Amino acid sequence: MELSIFAHYWPMLLKGFGMTVLCWILGTGFGMALGLIIALIQRYSIAPVRWLVQVYVEIIRGTPFLVQLFLLYYGGPMVGIRLDPLPAGIVGLTIYGSPYFAEIFRSAFRAVPTGQIEAARAIGMSEPTIVQRILLPVGLVSALPALVNFSIILTKETVILSIITVPELLYQTQRMSTETFRYLEANLVLALFFWVFVEIISRIGRRFERRITHYLIERP
Amino acid sequence: MVQASSVEVRNVDKFYGPFQALKNVSLSIPAGKVTCLIGPSGSGKSTLLRCMNFLEEYDRGEIRIDGKLIGYDAPGRKMSARNLRQMRRSIGMVFQQFNLWPHMTAQENVAEGLVRVRGMSKPEAMARAATELGKVGLADKLGNYPSRLSGGQQQRVAIARAVAMEPKLMLFDEPTSALDPELVGEVLNVMKALAAAGMTMVVVTHEMGFAAHVADQVAFLEKGELVAVDSPAGIFHAPKDERIWNFLRTYNERNSF
Numbered sequence: 001m002e003l004s005i006f007a008h009y010w011p012m013l014l015k016g017f018g019m020t021v022l023c024w025i026l027g028t029g030f031g032m033a034l035g036l037i038i039a040l041i042q043r044y045s046i047a048p049v050r051w052l053v054q055v056y057v058e059i060i061r062g063t064p065f066l067v068q069l070f071l072l073y074y075g076g077p078m079v080g081i082r083l084d085p086l087p088a089g090i091v092g093l094t095i096y097g098s099p100y101f102a103e104i105f106r107s108a109f110r111a112v113p114t115g116q117i118e119a120a121r122a123i124g125m126s127e128p129t130i131v132q133r134i135l136l137p138v139g140l141v142s143a144l145p146a147l148v149n150f151s152i153i154l155t156k157e158t159v160i161l162s163i164i165t166v167p168e169l170l171y172q173t174q175r176m177s178t179e180t181f182r183y184l185e186a187n188l189v190l191a192l193f194f195w196v197f198v199e200i201i202s203r204i205g206r207r208f209e210r211r212i213t214h215y216l217i218e219r220p
Numbered sequence: 221m222v223q224a225s226s227v228e229v230r231n232v233d234k235f236y237g238p239f240q241a242l243k244n245v246s247l248s249i250p251a252g253k254v255t256c257l258i259g260p261s262g263s264g265k266s267t268l269l270r271c272m273n274f275l276e277e278y279d280r281g282e283i284r285i286d287g288k289l290i291g292y293d294a295p296g297r298k299m300s301a302r303n304l305r306q307m308r309r310s311i312g313m314v315f316q317q318f319n320l321w322p323h324m325t326a327q328e329n330v331a332e333g334l335v336r337v338r339g340m341s342k343p344e345a346m347a348r349a350a351t352e353l354g355k356v357g358l359a360d361k362l363g364n365y366p367s368r369l370s371g372g373q374q375q376r377v378a379i380a381r382a383v384a385m386e387p388k389l390m391l392f393d394e395p396t397s398a399l400d401p402e403l404v405g406e407v408l409n410v411m412k413a414l415a416a417a418g419m420t421m422v423v424v425t426h427e428m429g430f431a432a433h434v435a436d437q438v439a440f441l442e443k444g445e446l447v448a449v450d451s452p453a454g455i456f457h458a459p460k461d462e463r464i465w466n467f468l469r470t471y472n473e474r475n476s477f
Contacts, residue, residue, distance in 0.1 A: 115319035
């Protein structure tokens with residue numbers, strides 16, 4: 001182990017980690033939002049739109065992230081979509097994650113007891129209000145563990161962005177290892193960063209879960 | 221006294237695919253009276269009740285609330301969602317499974333419709349909710365979430381939630397069937413008070429005692445058919461149809477010691 005190399009490389013590693021976090025936050029956030037929209041379309045829209053959305057879900061779920069990213073970044077310019085590495089990476093993560101998030105939301109919505117929706121309809125509540133006041137808050141509780149889980153999976157998908165030269169953590173550690181030939185140290189620090197990152201996310205997730213499920217606890 | 225609606229059900233058919241759940245049902249529900257729907261399970265009584273606020277869409281015939289057709293503008297042409305919502309505002313419904321919103325306290329459950337549907341301010345709605353919950357004997361449970369209430373308490377919150385909207389008609393779908401026997405009484409008492417205040421009530425029930433003592437008329441359904449409508453005395457003491465007699469015999473056998 002040669003720890004002295006970190007004295008030189010730590011600013012670069014931190015920058016890489018920052019980039020990883022940024023890509024993850026934006027990709028996950030947008031992916032979740034798109035997934036939610038897809039799930040709502042699947043629940044409320046007319047049949048032809050639903051089929052179209054279903055085709056999108058099937059195609060994205062059925063193809064590897066790397067292939068999607070290549071299509072977007074290298075194939076995109078041929079159809080007039082020209083994106084820099086970072087935006088391409090974020091758009092890529094958003095698209096890749098969206099169908100999984102959509103499925104999580106879809107099943108969570110289905111887990112909301114029909115009776116609670118009917119009770120809202122029976123007093124004359126409009127469908128948008130029902131979504132906002134009943135479906136989302138009740139559904140989110142059952143969706144949360146799966147949402148956190150898939151968000152954690154996405155942290156690790158960010159490394160693929162290094163292939164289209166997004167300067168995230170893997171990109172930086174690779175540079176470090178090719179410059180110093182310290183492969184062990186470089187990859188250990190890479191693993192360490194991710195492990196800490198995921199640990200933080202899962203802790204935040206658990207805390208959030210406790211907060212929004214407080215009303216389910218039978219005795220105070 | 222409350223303002224009360226009348227309901228007129230005429231020649232209603234309801235199909236689930238090839239299965240006919242309601243067969244040419246006609247029934248008059250007078251304003252300010254209590255009508256109980258009884259019959260074996262699968263007889264269509266809940267379906268009929270749910271057609272009255274169009275939670276279940278009937279296929280033929282008409283259901284009029286105070287003369288106004290619900291669910292359709294004209295036969296075969298569905299009413300707009302907005303108009304349906306408008307009509308539902310004056311029809312309260314209470315469900316077998318209570319269907320309280322689990323993420324809201326008792327008070328919030330009652331206030332929700334006042335704010336979101338009637339456009340009341342939050343403080344005003346919360347004050348109103350407290351009053352309504354007081355009327356059903358739950359003044360000390362305002363801040364409780366449904367998971368921390370007994371079944372009987374939950375059902376009373378559900379009744380308060382419906383009553384707070386100032387409906388002119390209340391539909392009860394087996395309101396005591398999911399309750400432990402010792403909790404049935406508290407819910408029935410609230411319903412009796414509501415009946416005494418002059419509310420039009422349609423009650424699907426297996427509580428023959430309630431039907432016999434509180435109902436003004438009792439309708440008996442079997443296999444989607446309305447077999448008879450009569451006074452409680454007529455149905456329970458002098459049933460004119462063998463099917464009613466059979467039903468009551470089974471009921472009595474099950475409930476005797």
